[in-house]
Amino acid sequence: MKSNADLLQGTLDLLVLHILSGGQQHGWGVAQALKDRSQDRLIVTQGSLYPALHRLEREGWIKSEWGLSDNNRRAKFYRLSPAGKRQLELETDRWRRYTAGVDLVLSGAPG
Amino acid sequence: MKTWFSRRDIDRELEDEIQFHLSLETEANRRRGMSQADAERQARIDFGPIESVREEMRAQARTYWIRERLKELRYGWRQLLRSPSYGLTLVGILTAGIGLSVAVLTVAHQILLAPLSYADAGRVVILQEVNADQRLEPEDASPGNFFDWVDMQSGFSHLGASAPYGLDLRSGDRLISLETSRVSRHYLPALGARMAAGRPFDALHYEAGAEPAVILSWESWQTRFDGADGLVGSTVELDGQPVRVVGILNERTPDLRGAELLIPLNMSPGEASGRSGNYLSVVGRLQDGVAIDDANEDMQAIALAIAATHPTTNSGWSVRLTSLREHLLGRETGIVTALLVSCLLLLGIVFANLSTLAMAKGLARAPELAIRYSLGADRRVLIRQLAIENLVPVVISLVLGAALAWSILNILARYAPPSLSDLSHYDFGPTLAGGLTVLALITTLVSVVLPAVRLTSRDLASAMRISGGRSTRSRQNIRVQQALIALQVCLTMVLIAGSGLLYQSLQKLLDTDLGFSHYGRVTAELFTYGLHPDAASRSAFAQSLIDELGNRPEFEAVATASAMPLTPALYSREGVEVIGGDVGDGLRASANSVSTQYFDVLDIPLQRGRIFGPEDDFDSQRVAIVSEQFVKRFFKGASPLGERLRFGVLGPPREWTIVGVVGDILDAGPATPPQPIVYVPNAQARIGGMSIIAKTNGPVDNATELLENEIWRISPAQSLSSSGVLTDAVEKALQAARFVLTLLSVFAATAVGIAVIGLYGTTSYFVRRRKRETTIRVALGLTPLRALMWVQSQTLAACLIGILIGGGVLLMGMVWLQALVYTTSIRDPFVILGSAAVIFVLAVLAAAPSSIRSANTDPSLALRQD
Numbered sequence: 001m002k003s004n005a006d007l008l009q010g011t012l013d014l015l016v017l018h019i020l021s022g023g024q025q026h027g028w029g030v031a032q033a034l035k036d037r038s039q040d041r042l043i044v045t046q047g048s049l050y051p052a053l054h055r056l057e058r059e060g061w062i063k064s065e066w067g068l069s070d071n072n073r074r075a076k077f078y079r080l081s082p083a084g085k086r087q088l089e090l091e092t093d094r095w096r097r098y099t100a101g102v103d104l105v106l107s108g109a110p111g
Numbered sequence: 112m113k114t115w116f117s118r119r120d121i122d123r124e125l126e127d128e129i130q131f132h133l134s135l136e137t138e139a140n141r142r143r144g145m146s147q148a149d150a151e152r153q154a155r156i157d158f159g160p161i162e163s164v165r166e167e168m169r170a171q172a173r174t175y176w177i178r179e180r181l182k183e184l185r186y187g188w189r190q191l192l193r194s195p196s197y198g199l200t201l202v203g204i205l206t207a208g209i210g211l212s213v214a215v216l217t218v219a220h221q222i223l224l225a226p227l228s229y230a231d232a233g234r235v236v237i238l239q240e241v242n243a244d245q246r247l248e249p250e251d252a253s254p255g256n257f258f259d260w261v262d263m264q265s266g267f268s269h270l271g272a273s274a275p276y277g278l279d280l281r282s283g284d285r286l287i288s289l290e291t292s293r294v295s296r297h298y299l300p301a302l303g304a305r306m307a308a309g310r311p312f313d314a315l316h317y318e319a320g321a322e323p324a325v326i327l328s329w330e331s332w333q334t335r336f337d338g339a340d341g342l343v344g345s346t347v348e349l350d351g352q353p354v355r356v357v358g359i360l361n362e363r364t365p366d367l368r369g370a371e372l373l374i375p376l377n378m379s380p381g382e383a384s385g386r387s388g389n390y391l392s393v394v395g396r397l398q399d400g401v402a403i404d405d406a407n408e409d410m411q412a413i414a415l416a417i418a419a420t421h422p423t424t425n426s427g428w429s430v431r432l433t434s435l436r437e438h439l440l441g442r443e444t445g446i447v448t449a450l451l452v453s454c455l456l457l458l459g460i461v462f463a464n465l466s467t468l469a470m471a472k473g474l475a476r477a478p479e480l481a482i483r484y485s486l487g488a489d490r491r492v493l494i495r496q497l498a499i500e501n502l503v504p505v506v507i508s509l510v511l512g513a514a515l516a517w518s519i520l521n522i523l524a525r526y527a528p529p530s531l532s533d534l535s536h537y538d539f540g541p542t543l544a545g546g547l548t549v550l551a552l553i554t555t556l557v558s559v560v561l562p563a564v565r566l567t568s569r570d571l572a573s574a575m576r577i578s579g580g581r582s583t584r585s586r587q588n589i590r591v592q593q594a595l596i597a598l599q600v601c602l603t604m605v606l607i608a609g610s611g612l613l614y615q616s617l618q619k620l621l622d623t624d625l626g627f628s629h630y631g632r633v634t635a636e637l638f639t640y641g642l643h644p645d646a647a648s649r650s651a652f653a654q655s656l657i658d659e660l661g662n663r664p665e666f667e668a669v670a671t672a673s674a675m676p677l678t679p680a681l682y683s684r685e686g687v688e689v690i691g692g693d694v695g696d697g698l699r700a701s702a703n704s705v706s707t708q709y710f711d712v713l714d715i716p717l718q719r720g721r722i723f724g725p726e727d728d729f730d731s732q733r734v735a736i737v738s739e740q741f742v743k744r745f746f747k748g749a750s751p752l753g754e755r756l757r758f759g760v761l762g763p764p765r766e767w768t769i770v771g772v773v774g775d776i777l778d779a780g781p782a783t784p785p786q787p788i789v790y791v792p793n794a795q796a797r798i799g800g801m802s803i804i805a806k807t808n809g810p811v812d813n814a815t816e817l818l819e820n821e822i823w824r825i826s827p828a829q830s831l832s833s834s835g836v837l838t839d840a841v842e843k844a845l846q847a848a849r850f851v852l853t854l855l856s857v858f859a860a861t862a863v864g865i866a867v868i869g870l871y872g873t874t875s876y877f878v879r880r881r882k883r884e885t886t887i888r889v890a891l892g893l894t895p896l897r898a899l900m901w902v903q904s905q906t907l908a909a910c911l912i913g914i915l916i917g918g919g920v921l922l923m924g925m926v927w928l929q930a931l932v933y934t935t936s937i938r939d940p941f942v943i944l945g946s947a948a949v950i951f952v953l954a955v956l957a958a959a960p961s962s963i964r965s966a967n968t969d970p971s972l973a974l975r976q977d
Binding site for chain 2: 026027028031032045046047048050051054055058069073074075076
């Protein structure tokens with residue numbers, strides 16, 4: 001199993017912000033989305049998602065509130081803040097330029 | 112805001128979140144066909160180690176909290192830099208206020224409260240003889256009285272006495288006479304003196320034929336014996352005799368007289384029963400459970416009993432007990448209390464000032480805060496931010512204030528007069544830290560928490576238009592401002608006038624005419640008994656000194672006396688009997704045997720009769736000269752010329768005829784009222800030791816050395832002590848007063864400076880608040896001059912109220928102040944009126960710049976701004 005230590009620094013933040021840009025979600029939901037959308041390629045230790053969520057909240061990029069889940073249980077929901085939206089754009093852009101750069105290098109001849 | 116919740120809240124929330132996650136994961140696993148147990152197990156495995164998640168989040172919360180506070184501090188620092196004049200004013204006022212008051216609080220604590228170094232010092236009392244009828248200064252005990260006290264008392268576990276003495280120590284080829292105390296067996300235990308080395312005297316040292324023994328003071332060990340190790344147990348040569356050193360006193364518990372050497376006090380039966388010479392300093396240690404007042408009553412009863420059996424010497428004389436602290440620092444406590452009160456006043460001014468500054472600052476910030484609030488900012492966040500902003504200058508001031516207090520204390524410890532010298536041994540640390548903590552808390556509350564809460568608690572919508580000064584709130588604010596102005600003015604006035612009155616009283620003390628001239632007079636104390644055992648040879652030696660020294664061109668006139676004013680050479684207190692009069696019993700006076708030139712050398716004026724002449728020799732009629740006080744007290748002002756006296760210790764009982772009256776002298780310094788003195792000619796009697804005094808012919812360099820060398824030239828084996836210039840002795844007596852005066856001046860000046868800054872700040876704030884009203888009035892045709900007067904009248908009304916209240920407080924406090932200060936009267940309307948005038952002028956000046964600005968504003972500009 002991969003742990004998020006294998007994820008590139010900051011990638012988890014980007015992924016979480018992206019997932020939350022689709023609407024509010026609780027922690028388990030974020031973990032499931034991560035798993036499903038990566039087709040099980042990115043499996044994050046679920047527990048390590050929470051420190052990340054709380055960190056993003058402290059940065060002011062996401063907001064949280066307690067509400068009721070589908071099955072009527074108390075759950076904590078996270079949603080993107082306006083600042084988070086900007087941050088997501090910034091991070092996505094940075095990620096794209098980074099991977100494009102890496103691709104260019106890898107597609108060339110070695111040596 | 113999560114950081115403001117307790118850690119338990121955070122943990123519980125996290126726990127809920129994790130449990131919710133695990134239950135959803137378990138359900139998902141169940142849907143995949145796992146059993147309930149397997150589903151739960153797998154959910155936990157996928158979640159990973161729960162405890163490490165918890166730990167990571169806690170750590171995150173901590174570092175986040177610190178980072179956030181640092182961010183806010185940086186923001187506060189930037190705010191401070193943005194308005195440097197505000198920041199500098201705040202830091203300046205706080206630093207001065209904190210530094211000065213913490214220093215004074217620490218000194219006051221040391222003098223008024225800190226435990227003395229003597230063992231269980233609260234039980235140590237000093238016993239002195241007092242006579243209410245004769246209005247004499249309390250005095251030491253006679254041996255006869257002391258031994259009666261020892262026999263009759265029941266309240267003390269130890270009652271001991273010490274008597275002054277001199278012992279010669281050879282230093283090079285000179286003899287130096289060291290101040291010595293002969294101490295009774297119970298003296299050191301009663302005092303609770305601690306030993307640095309060795310032990311106190313025990314019973315063996317007091318037995319007849321015991322080996323001579325000595326205890327050294329810490330100072331003499333350090334200066335005379337270079338702090339040599341192994342001194343205890345060895346012998347030193349004193350008065351040409353080997354004497355065994357049995358101990359060294361602890362540095363912090365010196366002998367009360369400051370003697371360098373202590374030797375056992377042994378008295379012949381004759382000396383022990385004497386009641387006419389008062390030279391025993393008596394110290395008692397109260398038994399457990401005996402209060403000083405009870406012991407006092409007990410001793411007074413004993414004194415009455417003694418007076419009944421010995422009326423001639425003891426009639427009217429009683430005993431007074433003084434606590435050791437009062438004895439050591441008594442004269443200083445009053446003045447320290449006054450300093451303490453002025454310190455509290457200063458703090459009052461500082462804090463009134465801080466509130467004003469914070470309000471003014473808040474006024475400037477109000478619109479910004481209102482906007483942030485209306486945009487949905489959390490009030491708690493705003494409070495915290497404002498508090499941290501104000502905290503920056505407070506912390507800076509606390510650090511600077513602590514440094515200031517520390518330096519002040521070190522300066523005080525170095526330059527404080529000997530009467531306050533316990534300061535130099537004092538560990539300031541704990542008190543300093545305590546004082547700082549208390550001040551830090553108050554300061555934080557006044558200038559950090561309260562303004563932040565106040566600013567955010569007001570209807571923030573009204574804050575938007577606060578500069579208009581239209582809401583009820585802002586009218587209340589104006590009342591608060593006026594009250595603050597009045598408070599500052601009142602406190603400043605009390606402080607200035609109080610300091611002024613104390614200053615005046617001390618100045619009077621410094622200017623007091625001592626009744627004798629001291630400038631250009633050098634003295635030296637000689638011990639003549641060893642070289643000149645009989646009276647005739649002592650007298651001849653004195654005359655030869657006078658003649659030989661008088662021939663030197665440097666000396667204009669020379670005299671000898673058994674006691675010199677303001678020098679350690681003590682006056683002998685003598686019981687005096689007026690023969691054939693109805694003057695009454697129990698009279699006592701200081702006795703001094705002087706050479707004929709004595710009055711001339713010291714410029715003591717003759718008021719009636721004659722001074723001594725060469726005809727008053729050993730074989731002629733015994734004659735005496737008395738001081739004015741002597742006449743006032745014992746003869747009710749009637750002429751005493753021709754009256755006859757009898758004294759106790761001046762040889763076999765003889766009658767002395769009064770031939771002259773001279774002016775009073777303040778021989779114990781300006782703070783002690785003149786005492787009755789009786790002078791007798793050297794040639795007819797010698798009391799105690801001998802001092803020589805020479806009046807120099809104009810200014811003479813190294814007059815002291817010259818005198819010493821001349822004496823040694825005439826009599827090479829002569830031992831000398833305490834030689835010096837009389838003016839120095841006068842200065843020493845005035846040192847404490849001068850010191851306090853300097854302190855007071857610095858204090859008052861600081862207070863005035865702070866108050867002026869505060870008044871300026873308050874009035875400019877005040878004026879700014881009323882700017883709109885002012886400009887409307889100007890727009891409606893009020894001339895600028897009238898407008899100026901109108902603006903000023905607002906602040907000056909508050910000033911006047913403050914001055915009136917201050918005047919009232921002063922009048923009430925005057926009685927108390929009088930009790931604190933020296934003998935001079937302090938009722939001086941000019942000081943009070945003067946300080947009122949000074950404050951008023953300062954207030955007008957402080958209000959002037961902003962008032963003028965306000966009155967001159969172009970109305971259209973000011974209104975548009977709003």
